[in-house]
Amino acid sequence: MAQYRRVSGSVGLITLQNPPVNALSASVRQGIVDSVKRALGDQKVKSVVICGQNGVFCGGADIREFGRQMSGPPLVPMIHDIEAANKPVVAAIEGSALGGGLELALGCHYRISHSKAVVYHCFIMTMSDQAKLGLPEVTLGLLPAAGGTQRLPRLIGVPAALNLITTGRHVTAAEALQLGILDHVTEHNTVDVAVKFALSVTGESLDGRRISSFSCAPLSDLDSLFEEAMLKVRSAARGAIAPVACVQAVRAAATLPYAQGMEREKELMATLFHSGQARALQYFFFAQRAVGRWSTPSGARWDTSQPRPVRKAAVIGLGTMGRGITVALAQAGLSVVAVETHAKQLMEATKAVPSMLKRGAVRGGTTIEPDSITYSQNLQAVADVDLVIEAVFEDMALKEKVFQQLSIICKPDTLLCTNTSSLDVDHLASQTRHPELVVGMHFFAPAHVMKLLEVVYGRRSSPAAVATAMQLGKKMGKVSVAVGNCRGFAGNRMLKRYLEQAFFLLEEGATPELVDRALEEFGFPMGVFRMSDLSGLDVGWRVRKADGLADTSLTGTSARVRQGCRYSPLGDLLCEHGRFGQKTGRGWYQYDKPGGRVAKSDPWLHNFLDEYRARHGLVPRCIDQQEVLERCLFVLINEGFQILEEGIAAGPEDIDAIYVFGYGWPRHRGGPMFYADMVGLERVVERLERYHQAHPDVPYLQPSGLLRRLVANGSPPIHKWRNVIKNRNSQL
Ligand SMILES: CCCCCCCCCCCCCC(=O)CC(=O)SCCNC(=O)CCNC(=O)[C@H](O)C(C)(C)COP(=O)(O)OP(=O)(O)OC[C@H]1O[C@@H](n2cnc3c(N)ncnc32)[C@H](O)[C@@H]1OP(=O)(O)O
Numbered sequence: 001m002a003q004y005r006r007v008s009g010s011v012g013l014i015t016l017q018n019p020p021v022n023a024l025s026a027s028v029r030q031g032i033v034d035s036v037k038r039a040l041g042d043q044k045v046k047s048v049v050i051c052g053q054n055g056v057f058c059g060g061a062d063i064r065e066f067g068r069q070m071s072g073p074p075l076v077p078m079i080h081d082i083e084a085a086n087k088p089v090v091a092a093i094e095g096s097a098l099g100g101g102l103e104l105a106l107g108c109h110y111r112i113s114h115s116k117a118v119v120y121h122c123f124i125m126t127m128s129d130q131a132k133l134g135l136p137e138v139t140l141g142l143l144p145a146a147g148g149t150q151r152l153p154r155l156i157g158v159p160a161a162l163n164l165i166t167t168g169r170h171v172t173a174a175e176a177l178q179l180g181i182l183d184h185v186t187e188h189n190t191v192d193v194a195v196k197f198a199l200s201v202t203g204e205s206l207d208g209r210r211i212s213s214f215s216c217a218p219l220s221d222l223d224s225l226f227e228e229a230m231l232k233v234r235s236a237a238r239g240a241i242a243p244v245a246c247v248q249a250v251r252a253a254a255t256l257p258y259a260q261g262m263e264r265e266k267e268l269m270a271t272l273f274h275s276g277q278a279r280a281l282q283y284f285f286f287a288q289r290a291v292g293r294w295s296t297p298s299g300a301r302w303d304t305s306q307p308r309p310v311r312k313a314a315v316i317g318l319g320t321m322g323r324g325i326t327v328a329l330a331q332a333g334l335s336v337v338a339v340e341t342h343a344k345q346l347m348e349a350t351k352a353v354p355s356m357l358k359r360g361a362v363r364g365g366t367t368i369e370p371d372s373i374t375y376s377q378n379l380q381a382v383a384d385v386d387l388v389i390e391a392v393f394e395d396m397a398l399k400e401k402v403f404q405q406l407s408i409i410c411k412p413d414t415l416l417c418t419n420t421s422s423l424d425v426d427h428l429a430s431q432t433r434h435p436e437l438v439v440g441m442h443f444f445a446p447a448h449v450m451k452l453l454e455v456v457y458g459r460r461s462s463p464a465a466v467a468t469a470m471q472l473g474k475k476m477g478k479v480s481v482a483v484g485n486c487r488g489f490a491g492n493r494m495l496k497r498y499l500e501q502a503f504f505l506l507e508e509g510a511t512p513e514l515v516d517r518a519l520e521e522f523g524f525p526m527g528v529f530r531m532s533d534l535s536g537l538d539v540g541w542r543v544r545k546a547d548g549l550a551d552t553s554l555t556g557t558s559a560r561v562r563q564g565c566r567y568s569p570l571g572d573l574l575c576e577h578g579r580f581g582q583k584t585g586r587g588w589y590q591y592d593k594p595g596g597r598v599a600k601s602d603p604w605l606h607n608f609l610d611e612y613r614a615r616h617g618l619v620p621r622c623i624d625q626q627e628v629l630e631r632c633l634f635v636l637i638n639e640g641f642q643i644l645e646e647g648i649a650a651g652p653e654d655i656d657a658i659y660v661f662g663y664g665w666p667r668h669r670g671g672p673m674f675y676a677d678m679v680g681l682e683r684v685v686e687r688l689e690r691y692h693q694a695h696p697d698v699p700y701l702q703p704s705g706l707l708r709r710l711v712a713n714g715s716p717p718i719h720k721w722r723n724v725i726k727n728r729n730s731q732l
């Protein structure tokens with residue numbers, strides 16, 4: 001809906017009304033069309049202001065309408081009519097003007113927005129502009145098809161428009177003013193200022209105000225600009241079609257008259273609108289939001305659990321993870337006590353953490369006060385904190401001791417969290433006086449950069465403890481996903497299956513290059529072997545050794561079997577050769593030096609694989625990309641179904657968010673569970689069964705019970721899976 005009223009005698013004020021973000025649903029579009037007609041037809045009205053209810057201009061098209069039959073007045077002619085109006089139309093932008101919302105504003109003759117100068121947020125000083133503007137359609141698998149690709153380059157120039165349209169990034173009002181998107185910013189009431197402004201421009205010529213009549217500023221070398229842009233978008237999101245279409249549409253703006261450019265925009269949009277990628281990205285938009293509405297099998301829920309305030313936090317252990325966590329806490333405005341027992345590590349951390357903070361501040365355009373962090377070698381320093389995050393070595397005996405000490409030193413209501421990646425959160429909780437205040441906060445490396453946080457609730461974790469960790473994660477800018485306590489939690493448990501299949505494929509004749517190529521063409525930024533080299537092969541080796549698996553003294557058939565199931569010792573053997581990946585300059589690939597980044601094919605590795613196969617009587621065969629993808633991805637997906645069945649994750653959206661934000665799953669494929677839905681559950685079952693027949697010594701190739709049940713229920717679409725999921729085997 002849109003409300004229309006006349007204000008200040010001669011200004012027609014149109015207010016978009018569609019909470020929470022005034023999305024341009026059919027009824028809002030109808031409301032705008034009717035209101036504009038009324039304003040233009042009213043002799044007393046000399047100018048018009050368009051604004052949004054409740055301090056939000058407009059969040060763009062109503063994304064929920066995309067999957068359905070579209071009805072109501074179309075956006076493009078509506079915006080044309082506004083631009084063609086013979087009375088000045090001013091957009092009063094508060095909150096957000098995104099997508100169709102910004103395109104609507106670009107159709108207006110003037111744009112005014114809200115900008116608040118400086119905000120001191122604890123120790124961080126930021127320029128906090130309340131309004132954000134942008135064309136995020138590309139993040140939904142689309143392009144700005146209501147004239148955005150044609151008007152924005154005409155207004156702010158091709159390079160700046162290309163950047164905004166291909167990345168979908170939101171800009172603050174201050175930046176928008178600088179770019180020339182806005183005519184004016186105010187710290188006062190935007191609508192009042194816009195009304196006054198509308199009065200002041202009454203009767204003025206609108207000839208120079210209609211953006212569609214502008215020409216793009218000429219550029220000397222258009223071809224290389226667009227070639228570069230194309231290369232950039234292709235490498236940023238391999239295989240994603242929307243960014244490519246965005247570049248093509250902006251090129252049309254730069255090279256064609258407006259009307260033809262609009263035709264091209266429409267044509268390109270038609271290729272995207274019903275694409276699988278658009279479906280995946282739009283699913284993922286809502287999935288990201290759904291993970292915030294967490295629940296646990298014990299009945300705790302996001303809307304009934306009260307988080308506790310956390311002002312002061314402690315981090316124990318300032319190694320790789322502890323340093324990143326300290327930075328992320330300080331960036332979120334918390335006061336942090338950072339504890340490290342080893343003097344050398346502590347000394348290094350006191351230098352590394354401020355420099356990480358400084359780099360972050362430069363990137364984010366903020367300033368930071370490093371005094372928000374105090375360093376100590378003594379655990380007693382955590383006595384008055386509200387929450388502790390333990391990040392010492394992955395050693396149960398050590399962690400037990402730390403939790404016992406924390407339980408004595410801390411206030412009785414302090415939340416005790418562990419960043420363990422594999423150990424039992426319930427066991428750690430049992431070492432404390434208040435097990436209900438213990439949860440896992442599983443960050444991903446580098447912890448101050450990676451968006452994902454798994455919040456691991458244990459058998460006895462209280463709803464308030466889960467809610468507090470979830471809220472703190474959000475405050476730290478993370479996507480927090482609540483998961484149950486099991487080996488590897490959700491993400492690493494699924495990853496284990498994926499890695500194992502990759503090893504088996506090498507045994508059967510594949511090379512790291514072949515496997516990685518298939519996964520990278522699928523859209524992963526790095527294949528499994530390049531990724532393992534980056535994170536260090538020794539990490540998994542240590543875990544396998546602790547589990548009693550990495551025994552390379554075994555010979556004959558027993559070398560490749562553990563607990564009656566197939567096992568590949570390839571990773572263990574590589575580590576025994578001192579090949580830990582990038583850090584040693586050798587792993588699945590070779591690097592020019594230890595710490596080198598560029599992976600090169602390694603003849604040594606290929607010989608090693610040949611000898612290994614010969615030693616074990618394995619006859620190499622040709623393996624194609626389809627088999628690589630199906631074996632690596634379908635086992636991962638199958639484990640995801642198992643996790644859903646056990647209630648470790650509440651819904652498929654949780655798993656998809658974990659994989660996109662933590663493991664580089666290509667967002668335009670929606671996440672592993674969405675991908676299974678796209679491929680078809682029956683097909684996933686059929687392929688898993690086939691592979692299980694070929695490899696009966698790999699039990700987890702058998703389709704999970706839930707997957708079979710979903711197929712038996714007619715393979716309902718992903719948003720209906722929760723109806724079929726029964727948490728019979730819940731961990732809680
Ligand atoms: C042959 C076929 C030819 C086809 C040709 C078809 C031609 C059609 C031409 C149509 C041209 C249309 C072009 C166009 O207009 C495209 C667009 O505008 S796409 C939408 C672009 N907008 C966005 O991407 C903004 C998305 N929203 C946000 O980024 C944030 O929500 C926002 C910054 C606005 C606010 O953030 P925050 O305060 O943190 O709130 P939440 O994110 O939690 O959101 C609250 C609530 O609102 C829901 N929501 C938000 N935006 C939208 C939206 N645009 N549509 C629907 N719903 C929206 C959000 O999901 C939350 O609800 P939940 O229930 O929690 O999920």
Ligand SMILES: NC(=O)C1=CN([C@@H]2O[C@H](COP(=O)(O)OP(=O)(O)OC[C@H]3O[C@@H](n4cnc5c(N)ncnc54)[C@H](O)[C@@H]3O)[C@@H](O)[C@H]2O)C=CC1
Pocket residue numbers: 316317318319320321322339340341342345390391392393394395398402419420421422442443444445
């Ligand atoms: N490295 C990674 O990618 C990830 C690691 N994790 C988990 O995070 C934890 C830490 O891992 P990393 O940072 O990689 O280890 P790390 O080895 O880099 O750092 C551990 C630090 O803890 C310190 N420490 C040991 N005992 C201590 C004590 N009693 N009090 C204070 N400090 C103590 C050590 O001196 C060392 O500086 C582990 O549980 C690990 O499984 C979780 C996610 C990812």
